[in-house]
Amino acid sequence: MPRLFDKHLKAMLDKPQTGIVTYSDGDGLGARVSLTGKIRWQYRYKINNKNKRFDLGDYPELSLSKAREVVMQCRSWLADGLDPKHQRTIQITKTLNPVTVKEALEYWLVEYAEGNRANVEKHRAQFKRHIYTYIGDLPIEQLETRHWLECFDRIRKGVKGEQKAAPVAAGYVLQNTKQALRFCRVRHYAHTRALDDLMISDVGSKQRKKDRVLTDKELADIWEMVQKPNARYMAYYPNLIKLLIIFGARTQEIRLSTWDEWDFEQGFWTVPKSHSKTDAVIIRPIPVEIVSWLLELKSMSGNEYVLGELKLPEAVSVQGGKMWKRLDHKEKWTLHDLRRTLATKLNDLGVAPHVVEQLLGHSLGGVMAIYNRSQYLPEKKAALDLWLDRLDLLINPADNVLVMHSA
Known part of the structure; x- marks a missing residue:
């Protein structure tokens, strides 16, 4: 039976007392009244026959009815084998310092x-x-x-x-x-x-499946543009696009690429897991035809990045999205469409699909993903040589006669 009432508590609140007294309300709840009339709630309980006590808060900020609710929660914790003091501390910390x-x-x-x-x-x-x-x-x-x-x-x-x-x-x-x-x-x-x-x-809506493949004329315009950038401040983007066209890489693989990934002695560009969308290392042969250009780029870069600086993906996306307008193309294309264009045209040239997938950095499906660990480096090198021949043919027709490497 409760022994405390609000009127009794209010009568003692902030009034001088003759001594420190604790009044019991039952179920372990007590009101401790100081000499100055300050009232503090306390909860008393036992664990392994040892008396324990901790403060719940001050009256009237913590009302009588609320103090009784807190005690009921404490008794519930105790029945579950939990120390009410610890659980109360956790609860208060969670309430006062919530995760945003x-x-x-x-x-x-x-x-x-x-x-x-x-x-x-x-x-x-x-x-x-x-x-x-x-x-x-x-x-x-x-x-x-x-x-x-x-x-x-x-x-x-x-x-x-x-x-x-x-x-x-x-x-x-x-x-x-x-x-x-x-x-x-x-x-x-x-x-x-x-x-x-x-x-x-x-x-919102899901991204629609894209099927944009650039025409030979569009590809020729781009390839010719990246060979001779017409403004120094634009060098970053022509170099980016040139590498995208040659390798069919993802934009982030080139944007984040550093020179320590490029082994000119062995002739390989190794994309680390941290730059790969599939969390797998991607190895691409470096075509001999572009080695001198890359070495010149390296000598001019002045830092570790292949493109000379690290730009934010949003900035690259915005500038890349404007290239089709700068070249007066009628239909929009994006930097990612260059990747799809390489894949489509290499397949048209007779390059085996699994070699194209390896060039793109895709994971092979089915049983091949489990048992086939080959990087198909000779096949990828032949495919890239064939691709560069095809690109050069677009801007240097040579009477439409070209002897291309076998795919």
């Missing part, structure tokens, strides 16, 4: 993405722009689905005068965010299921 949205997403970026995603900085930039600015400082476990949807809808619909509508980007950010939250949940860093039921179609 930014902390959770950065936890995934640092603990997982930096070691497994080559385009981790792109993920971070998207989080900063679309998530951190709006809900980054809020406790992640207190957010509801609607708070997240406001961010994704802003990406999908765009913001007038600030950003264009980007439904595909909205779906992309959702995918990465869901993976990040799952990672945090599995590791017990933060727990939320606010995005579990959302799919890409709920916030």
Whole structure:
């Protein structure tokens, strides 16, 4: 039967007392009244027949009814074999220092993405722009689905005068965010299921499968442009595009490439796992025809990067997306379309599909992925030599007669 009432507590509050007294309310709850009339709640209990006690908070900030609720939780912890003092400390720490949205997403970026995603900085930039600015400082476990949807809808619909509508980007950010939250949940860093039921179609749209392959005329224009860049400040992009055309590599593989990856004695360019989308080493032969150009590029670079500097992926994407206009091409193409163009035209030239896949840095499927560890280096070298001959033919027809290497 409770022994304390609010009127009794209020009568003692901040009033001088003749001595320090503790009044019991039952179930281990007590109100300790100091000489100055300050009232502090305490919980008393036993573990292994040893008396224990800890403070719950002060009255009236912690009301009588709330103090009784806390004691019921403490008794429940004790019944489960847990020390109420420890559990109360954990609960308060979690409440007063909750994991924020930014902390959770950065936890995934640092603990997982930096070691497994080559385009981790792109993920971070998207989080900063679309998530951190709006809900980054809020406790992640207190957010509801609607708070997240406001961010994704802003990406999908765009913001007038600030950003264009980007439904595909909205779906992309959702995918990465869901993976990040799952990672945090599995590791017990933060727990939320606010995005579990959302799919890409709920916030945006999937990226459409692209089939853009450049024509010979378009390819000739590009190949001729990269041979003789017409402005020094543009050298970065012609060199990037030239390497993309020659090797069919991913943009990030070249953008991040450093000279220690290029072995001119053995004649190989080795893309490390950290730069590869498939988390696998990619080895490509260096065609003899471009060695002198690469060595000249190396002597002029002045640093470790093959392209002379490290540009952000967003900057490269924007500039690369304008190249088709600069060359007065009627139909848009992207830097990634150069990769598809190489694959398509090498197949047309009779190069075996598995060799093309190896050049692209794709993982071989089925049984080949398990048992076939060959890099097909002679075949890849022959394919690249054949490809360079084909490119030279586009701008130097030589009466349409050319003796090409066998594929």
